[in-house]
Amino acid sequence: MNILKNNTPFYVFAASILLLLSACNNKPxxxxxxxxxxxENAAGKTLxxxxxGLKGNIILDSTTISKxxxxxxxxxxxxxxxxxxxxxNGEKPITFxxxxxxxxxxxxxxxxxxxxxxxxxNDESAKIKEMNELQTAxxxxxxxxxxxxxxxxxxxxxDIYTLIGEYKSNISKQYIIPTPDKAxxxxxxxxxxxGEPLFQPKNNRNDSKCFAAVATSMKLRFPNAKRTQHICxxxxxxxxxxxxxxxxxxxxxxxxxTTTGLFDIKLPGIDGDSISLSSFAGKVVLLDFTxxxxxxxxSRNIKLREIYGKYKEKGLEIFQISYDTREHFWQQSASNLxxxxxxxxxxxxxxxxxxxxxxTLPTYFLINRDNEITLRDAQVEDLEKEIExxxxx
Numbered sequence: 001m002n003i004l005k006n007n008t009p010f011y012v013f014a015a016s017i018l019l020l021l022s023a024c025n026n027k028p029x030x031x032x033x034x035x036x037x038x039x040e041n042a043a044g045k046t047l048x049x050x051x052x053g054l055k056g057n058i059i060l061d062s063t064t065i066s067k068x069x070x071x072x073x074x075x076x077x078x079x080x081x082x083x084x085x086x087x088x089n090g091e092k093p094i095t096f097x098x099x100x101x102x103x104x105x106x107x108x109x110x111x112x113x114x115x116x117x118x119x120x121x122n123d124e125s126a127k128i129k130e131m132n133e134l135q136t137a138x139x140x141x142x143x144x145x146x147x148x149x150x151x152x153x154x155x156x157x158x159d160i161y162t163l164i165g166e167y168k169s170n171i172s173k174q175y176i177i178p179t180p181d182k183a184x185x186x187x188x189x190x191x192x193x194x195g196e197p198l199f200q201p202k203n204n205r206n207d208s209k210c211f212a213a214v215a216t217s218m219k220l221r222f223p224n225a226k227r228t229q230h231i232c233x234x235x236x237x238x239x240x241x242x243x244x245x246x247x248x249x250x251x252x253x254x255x256x257x258t259t260t261g262l263f264d265i266k267l268p269g270i271d272g273d274s275i276s277l278s279s280f281a282g283k284v285v286l287l288d289f290t291x292x293x294x295x296x297x298x299s300r301n302i303k304l305r306e307i308y309g310k311y312k313e314k315g316l317e318i319f320q321i322s323y324d325t326r327e328h329f330w331q332q333s334a335s336n337l338x339x340x341x342x343x344x345x346x347x348x349x350x351x352x353x354x355x356x357x358x359x360t361l362p363t364y365f366l367i368n369r370d371n372e373i374t375l376r377d378a379q380v381e382d383l384e385k386e387i388e389x390x391x392x393x
Contacts, residue, residue, distance in 0.1 A: 003052050003083055003190040031077040034103040035086065035096070038069040042110035045088055049073045052083040052095070054226065060084075077101050080222035081124070081183040088113055095132070096125035097183035127175060127184035135191050135198075138167050142193060146293055157291075157323065157348040157361075168198055168207075176210050181217035186231070189214060196326045201238030203345065208238035263355045267321060267342035270334055275342055278371060280317050284390040285367040288320040289358050292333040300362065301337065307384060308339055314391050315369070323347055323361060366390060 035049065042065045051058045065071050073086075081099030086106060092114035096104060104125060108117035119125045145160055176185045189211060191198045201208040215235035218228040265277040265287075277287065288304070290297055308318055318339035324330040327343065334341035344350045352358075356365065366375045368390050380386050 003187065031101045032074050033077055033098045033101055034072065034074045035084075035106060036070070036072040036103065037106040037108075039065055039071065039088070039107070039113070040069050040109040040111075042069055042088065043067045045110065047071050048087045049075070050085055050087065050093075052085065054230065057085075080218075080225040080227060081186070082227075083183070083187065094119075095128055095187075097122065097128060097187065099124070099183055124183040124187075127182075128187050131171065131175060131184070131188060131191060134167065134171070135193070138163070139193055147295070160325070161347060161349070164193065164198065171198075172206075172210055176213065180213040181221055185214050186218070186227075194326050195328060201234060202241040205242040208235070208242045211235040211238050263352070265319070265321065265342075265352055267344055269340065269342050270331055275319075275340060277319055277367075280319065280340075281371040282369055283315050283317045284311075284369060284387060286316070286318045286387070287356075287365040287367055287373075288318060288362060289323070289353070289356070289364065290320055290362040291323045292330060293324050293326070294361065297362065305338065307387065310384075311387055311391060312338075316387060316391065321352070323350070323353075368393065 039045075039047065044067075045065050046062055047065055048059055049061045049063075051060055060075055061073050063071050063073065077100065078098060081097055083095060083097055085093035085095045087093035088110060091110070094106060094108065094114060094117050096106065096119060098104070102122055104122050105120045106117055108114075117129070119129055141163065142160055145163075171188050171191065175188045179185055189199050199207045199210060201211045211231065212235045215228070215232045218225070218231060222228045266274050269275045277285070286304075290300075292298075304318060308316065320334075320337070320339060320341050322330045322334065322341065322343045324333075324343065325347065327345075330343050334343075344352060348361075356363075364377045365373050366380070366386055368374050374390065375386060
């Protein structure tokens, strides 16, 4: 459980400041905060208190829950607002924020530890709970949509992007823009969907503005904090990456079209290096637009693997473009495939979707050795026969 963590592909978030343990030396006068409460049905179990640190989670203390379910933790006050969690073994932890010498009361039930908890004494922690509940509801709704067997996958994906956009807009308006100096605003930037960040500051101008707002506020409140330095760096990189560029007409830009009239495609592979479709001139290419999250794709890829194994040595290549939203999921899936796998981070709003007039996923095209499109899937009755014809030319 990290907040605004460094150096991940879609920016898995992390941030924290080490507690001022050395400054206190266990002196009674040391400013501290307290977390207390009751966990029903947990007598005798061990409860852990951890800090969400820049380099990982740091266990600060543990206690055995009493017969009546009560527990208490006390720790030195952090240098700036900071994030912590309490956890029972095997249960999803409860995250909260601390920024003063406050007393926080967290009650729950061991039978439903994460969902049943209540929090009092800290408005920012209450907001964190609200955002987590909204995030859980969004994730459930999106995953139900992804299970759809409807052939109109493009429409489904557009509906999902619309839903995510509305969620992010609500989070921004409710928790970030009004109070960018609060811990809840900072926490909002770390929200995820199926493990991938919802706010992607280097890919989205509006997201980068949210980061900038929080970074500016932190610089005013905690100018010397490590977390401030970290988020300011992220915000600066994001604003540079998303600054407006000169308008380009991708559909007619010279260089995007090969000498044969084929629209070239350049996208990153698993190792991050860009791979160009036109670089496979001289081979017969099956250009495949797909999405591994679709349950039907696994069996489809098994059939493609049989074809690829049969004709690879004769000059066949498969150039497979993924439109999965979860980059890590795509990387895991693609790493097991023998052909060229790339991912289009623009999703179904991609210019390549428009250029190739892709209406549904999956969709494929056959390209001959001269880098010319010869057929698309709707025109193919027997894929192997068509590949054999192209390989003989």
